[in-house]
Amino acid sequence: MARLEIHQFPCLNDNYGYLVHEPSSGMTAAIDTPEVAPILAALANKGWRLTHILNTHHHFDHAGGNAELKEKTGCMVIGPKGEKDKIPAIDRAVGEGDVVELGAARARVIDVPGHTAGHVAYSFDEERIAFVGDTLFALGCGRLFEGTPAQMWTSLGKLMALPDDTIVYCAHEYTQSNARFALSVEPQNKTLVARAKEIDEKRARGEWTVPTTIGLEKATNPFLRAASADLRQTLGLAAASDVDVFAETRKRKDNF
Template sequence: MTKLEIHQFEALSDNYGYLVHDPDTGATAAIDTPEVAAIEKALAEKGWKLTHIFNTHHHFDHAGGNAELKAKYNCEIIGPKGEKDLIPGIDRAVGQDDIVDLGNRQARIIEVPGHTRGHIAYSFAGDHVVFVGDTLFVLGCGRLFEGTPQQMWTSLNKLMELPDDTTVYCAHEYTQANARFALSVEPHNATLIARAKEIDEKRARGEWTVPTTIGLEKATNPFLRPASIDLRATVGMVDAADVDVFAETRHRKDNF
């Protein structure tokens, strides 16, 4: 079986869009629909035909292009069952451990509520790839618009169970700001310090910081590291439960 092809492109002001292509069958999915023009430009560049839309959640910068693209390409729209009434044009609603086919490839659904109540991720385990929408970012996590800290912490733990070499594709370029916050709560993490420097250099060259990997996030992302003694000391919660440390970290980021 040939390698799954992933085409990443910029959309809107700070979104990333993705086309996922099975070269054996020609099946092509857009991961979310942030901007129709950007998606159509990417399709033209690659010479691919859109057959599917895989929505991670209902926010407009993730599902706003659904109706226009479906009208043009007659593609199948798959989205979270917890938000099926909010996903334009949805054909199939999916939940935890459901399997979604893309040609000869399969993605397993991981329910990751927190940012929204029904948010899902698409894990292509055979290709060591996961599309996480706005649940996990490089050095960050999604703001809790609809969920609780406990829900988000449970969701992040599901993602941390994936192999460390899993490539993580998230939906926004927030990394420099996330790095500044991460250093504020875990200032003695040598791996994080080195990574923040590398990120600044990349952005100065106009380069993307996405994708990342599960292993790298576990080593440097403060929202995956409530067990860190350094972080606990900074937030003054040395003996607290992990979920409570996570909640305080998220609260501090909201006000950073």
């Protein structure tokens, strides 16, 4: 198992930037490029050289810095096959089952459409680390800008299948507002109630709520909990399909 060092830092208003460093090779990947200056500052601070960009999807706050960073560093830009025409400066297009090597570490590409049509996630399976972009958030999931509820539910199912101790790095600090919504649809979930209190305390101290874990999300994130009797009761969908429960949850969040 490779020893990866993850460096997390804020970008824009509520994005996170991530650098993934593999020490034996010296290779370093940026997960998405929300803002160039903080990424360059983080590289300088750590003394790392950028060798790769791993894009999860085409939105500007995820791929907008590609061209400038490639020009400044000569890095390789890797992004989703389904959006290769929308990913600036792309060198390699990847999809389900492809592997991205970062020195001794290997990231498995997972197709997770829904937020966008070609969205991918990168799972370092041996290290139990996953970068999920805007598909899964702490206590939330991405809006369905280009996909259907059925697509997104399938995508979330792929992430739920990862081991519970997988550390999940999502792209935004949305957790406190997500918690308020989660409590509105599953108020009897004691684990969620406790987590929401902890989140409020963390944010009051100015602390981050990301990363999270697959296990914690399965226990508290309403978008992963279509089987919950309490959630179904709140939604009035006791006998509905999981996809319909997810779709109604997403609809309510959009209007929350």
